[in-house]
Amino acid sequence: MKIPFVSDWRKKRAPALGFAVLSAGDEVPDPDGLADLLSSCELLRVQASQADVPLDESEASLEALDQLLPSWRDDVEKMSWLGNDAGLYLGTVIVRTVPGAVWEVWPNGHPIVRLSSGREFDVVAYGHAWADSGAPGLSQRYAEISET
Secondary structure, eight states, X not given: OOOHHHHHHHHHTOOOOSOOSSXXXXXXXXXXXXXXXXXXXXHHHHHXXXXXXXXXXXXXXXXXXXXXXXXXXXXXXXXXHHHHHHHHHHHHHHHHHSTTOEEEEOTTSOEEEEOTTSOEEOHHHHHXXXXXXXXXXXXXXXXXXXXX
């Protein structure tokens, strides 16, 4: 028996791809601790620093990241890690600038951003798309999410 809403729920909570914050049985940290954990984005910060792009958790920093030359695309492993970091940085900017936005962790350990409206965004997937092709840009995703 196929029940549409159950199928949709399962799709949204599929196994974590690329990045999991917690393993099964781990306790979810408090919201501030989770935000601090997810905001580190070390590889992205190194890449941005090398290009003199300051990451100050603003929309302008997302626009600056969109202008980086994609030198990482020759290295599949680096591209994957950078995609994770870009998504986490996008989420950090959203959580810190959009009223009511919070980090949440799915049961599979995957971090998402939830708005006060209840809408959820898989920002790590957005980061991977950006690292892979550059489109849509991080600033474009931010604009779309902050308008909802």
